[in-house]
Amino acid sequence: MGLIREPVLAGLHDYWSAKRRGGLLPARAALAPEEMVPALPHLMLIDVLDGGSTLRYRLVGTVIAAGIDPTGKTLQEVLPGGAYRTHILELYAAVLERGGPMYCRHRYPGADDSEAREVARLFLPLAADGRTIDMLMVGQIRHAPRFVATSMWQERPERFDELERSFLS
Secondary structure, eight states, rough: OTTTHHOOOOOOOHHHHHOBBBOOOOOOGGOGGGGOGGGGEEEEEEEGGGGGGGEEEEEEHHHHTOOOOOOOOOOOHOOOTHHHHHHHHHHHHHHHHHSSOEEEEEEEEEGEEEEEEEEEEEEEETTTTTSOOOOOEEEEEOSSSOOOOSSSSHHHHOHHHHHEEEOOO
C-alpha cells in the first residue's frame, strides 16, 4: 500500500484486505492474532456500541497502553478532556460515517519542537454481518525523537497538526 508509510500498518491493511469477501467488511471472527504478530503491540480493538455513540476498548497493545490499562472502559472515560479528546473522537466518527478504512498522521508538539511526536493511525472497520460496523481494529505507530514512556493519554496534548488523512479501500 503506497499511501501507508509504516510497514507494520501497511501489513495490517493488507491483512485486513485479504480477509474481505465480496467487498464486505471482515468480521472479528475472521482475524487470527497469530497471523498478525508484528502488529499486536501497536493494535487496539474497539467495540462500537449504541450505533457508534459509545466506543469501548476491548484490547490495547502494550506499546499503545504505555503503563495504563483502558481495557473495558469507554474512550470517553479514558481520554482526557479538552482538544485531544475532541480530536480523537472526531477521527473515530469520520471512520464510522465513511464506513471504510482510514489512515492518518498527526504531529503533537511537545514542550519544544525537539519533543514533538508524530502518530500514524490506521482505522479498519469490522462487521459480523459484513456491513454494520461493530468493531474497529486500530493500528497506531508513534514516532518520537527519543523514547518516551508515557502515552498520549497521559500527556493531554492541546495542540496538533494534521499531516495526512486518507480514506482507503
